[in-house]
Amino acid sequence: MAEYDVIVIGAGLNSLVAANYLGKAGKKVLVLERRALAGGQAVTESFGDGFQVDALHAGGQLRPDIVAHLDLARHGLPASTSEPMISLLADGRQLRLSTDADNETLASIGAFSKRDAERWPDFVAFMNQAASFLDAAYRTPMPRLPHVSLAEGMPLARLGLSLRRLGSRTMFRVIRALPMSALELTEEWFESDVVRAAIGSVAVHGATLGPMSAGSGYALMHNWLNRGGPGHARVEGGVGRIADALVAALKARGGQVRMSAPVRKVLADDQRACGVRLASGEEIAAPIIISGADPRHTLLDLVGAPDLPPEFVWATQSIKMRGSVAKVHLLTDGAHGLPNGALVVAPSVRYVERAYDAAKYGQTSPEPYLEITANGRVVSIHFQFAPYSLREREWSQERAVLERIAIDTAASVLPQLKSSIREIRSLTPLDLEQTYGLTEGDLNHGQLILDQMLFLRPMPGWSTHKTPIHNLYLCGNGVHGGGGISGGAGRNAARAVLKGA
Numbered sequence: 001m002a003e004y005d006v007i008v009i010g011a012g013l014n015s016l017v018a019a020n021y022l023g024k025a026g027k028k029v030l031v032l033e034r035r036a037l038a039g040g041q042a043v044t045e046s047f048g049d050g051f052q053v054d055a056l057h058a059g060g061q062l063r064p065d066i067v068a069h070l071d072l073a074r075h076g077l078p079a080s081t082s083e084p085m086i087s088l089l090a091d092g093r094q095l096r097l098s099t100d101a102d103n104e105t106l107a108s109i110g111a112f113s114k115r116d117a118e119r120w121p122d123f124v125a126f127m128n129q130a131a132s133f134l135d136a137a138y139r140t141p142m143p144r145l146p147h148v149s150l151a152e153g154m155p156l157a158r159l160g161l162s163l164r165r166l167g168s169r170t171m172f173r174v175i176r177a178l179p180m181s182a183l184e185l186t187e188e189w190f191e192s193d194v195v196r197a198a199i200g201s202v203a204v205h206g207a208t209l210g211p212m213s214a215g216s217g218y219a220l221m222h223n224w225l226n227r228g229g230p231g232h233a234r235v236e237g238g239v240g241r242i243a244d245a246l247v248a249a250l251k252a253r254g255g256q257v258r259m260s261a262p263v264r265k266v267l268a269d270d271q272r273a274c275g276v277r278l279a280s281g282e283e284i285a286a287p288i289i290i291s292g293a294d295p296r297h298t299l300l301d302l303v304g305a306p307d308l309p310p311e312f313v314w315a316t317q318s319i320k321m322r323g324s325v326a327k328v329h330l331l332t333d334g335a336h337g338l339p340n341g342a343l344v345v346a347p348s349v350r351y352v353e354r355a356y357d358a359a360k361y362g363q364t365s366p367e368p369y370l371e372i373t374a375n376g377r378v379v380s381i382h383f384q385f386a387p388y389s390l391r392e393r394e395w396s397q398e399r400a401v402l403e404r405i406a407i408d409t410a411a412s413v414l415p416q417l418k419s420s421i422r423e424i425r426s427l428t429p430l431d432l433e434q435t436y437g438l439t440e441g442d443l444n445h446g447q448l449i450l451d452q453m454l455f456l457r458p459m460p461g462w463s464t465h466k467t468p469i470h471n472l473y474l475c476g477n478g479v480h481g482g483g484g485i486s487g488g489a490g491r492n493a494a495r496a497v498l499k500g501a
């Protein structure tokens with residue numbers, strides 16, 4: 001008899017959400033994490049004395065219904081506060097964008113275009129409706145196309161109804177916007193290039209896309225949903241407190257979490273999952289395995305191509321994973337002079353598009369798109385675009401270049417920053433792979449693009465969280481409902497397990 005009903009690989013937020021739903025349903029769950037810290041990409045860690053940072057992810061929030069279902073507030077989940085986006089220009093001007101459409105925001109937009117300020121409240125309302133439709137789509141179980149049974153068709157019909165309820169004008173606008181570029185979408189609403197660029201930058205966050213790429217309209221809606229607008233949701237005490245609350249909730253439900261326990265192999269008997277082998281050689285049995293690691297790592301490294309059908313191996317190898325995000329953290333003396341908010345360097349649409357162009361040619365962008373946040377003395381710079389695959393150099397040589405460009409670009413809009421820096425700690429896309437376990441440094445475990453969304457995620461025909469190995473399920477960012485800190489993929493996977501178990 002196995003000691004556990006379910007083993008969950010990884011202690012990222014999706015794994016922990018899945019584990020909690022299963023624990024709540026009475027399953028005995030063991031979570032195994034390769035690192036010494038839980039949270040995956042959403043970790044708060046220390047790089048030295050006074051150098052405590054949200055290492056990768058600057059902020060965010062789980063879906064409110066997940067927080068409520070799992071009773072996470074009782075287990076210590078702090079409230080998150082919404083911060084406006086502030087686009088910084090080299091001439092000292094600033095554009096403030098907030099979903100509140102408060103006087104400060106309207107006056108700020110109005111300084112660039114009076115007409116744009118008038119349109120902002122309607123745009124926010126439209127984006128909120130589009131995001132609520134995406135949210136419903138992410139919660140809807142996707143069928144295994146092309147064979148849709150009646151039972152699978154019903155949730156899809158309900159999703160169609162929720163789209164219809166937006167009203168015919170908004171419904172068509174949402175459908176049209178999905179394949180559009182963020183530029184085309186913002187052009188329909190705004191005349192100021194500064195306003196268009198700031199909104200377009202939301203679309204490219206975390207993606208290897210430019211604001212002129214087809215489908216960046218979808219990416220804009222997706223990130224708007226996750227952030228709750230153009231700014232960021234900041235978690236009091238650091239993003240790591242989300243994982244702390246999930247771990248506490250899981251333990252209260254009888255689950256266990258083992259850190260520094262990398263899984264090396266998913267064990268299967270006659271194509272049926274039956275346990276895992278750790279890097280230490282220890283084997284742990286369970287009749288159901290769920291992996292929150294990315295699909296490529298899970299299927300090709302932990303299962304192995306010889307145990308999978310050839311066409312499935314080919315489809316797994318073809319998942320587009322193209323990380324191009326880096327982080328540069330600065331410990332300052334405190335006199336960095338940053339205003340409050342989620343600061344961005346995205347002065348024009350052409351600037352952001354050119355920043356992306358560099359990634360296409362395997363180069364670190366010389367004029368990158370930046371998001372800059374401060375927490376006390378620490379300033380964190382989210383850098384795009386820095387491609388995982390450099391054409392002519394290695395990341396060991398490129399780190400110094402990345403740091404120099406990040407600091408020079410940030411200093412061009414924050415004049416006090418440079419002289420305040422005391423220590424630098426950068427994380428390249430290669431570090432994202434080696435330290436945080438993200439194949440090709442792809443934070444979404446597979447790009448969030450039109451041909452990898454909904455019933456095409458992680459690959460056509462496999463959007464039900466199942467795999468060719470019976471009772472091996474996928475619950476991470478790379479599967480349906482994933483992409484961001486929402487916890488949606490973990491919840492969907494737990495439901496699939498409970499339905500199939």
Ligand SMILES: Cc1cc2nc3c(=O)[nH]c(=O)nc-3n(C[C@H](O)[C@H](O)[C@H](O)COP(=O)(O)OP(=O)(O)OC[C@H]3O[C@@H](n4cnc5c(N)ncnc54)[C@H](O)[C@@H]3O)c2cc1C
Pocket residue numbers: 009010011012013014015032033034035039040041042056057058059060205206226227261262263264292293294297302325326327382436437438443444475476477478482483484485486
């Ligand atoms: C720079 C950056 C900025 C971001 N900004 C945002 C944002 O603004 N908004 C937003 O919503 N999201 C953002 N994200 C993405 C967000 O953090 C992730 O989508 C989310 O945390 C993913 O959770 P996950 O559980 O699916 O995967 P992960 O967090 O990747 O967790 C997977 C876990 O599995 C573990 N693992 C892998 N292989 C093994 C193995 N063999 N054995 C044991 N354990 C294993 C890993 O160590 C990791 O802990 C950002 C990410 C980054 C990197």
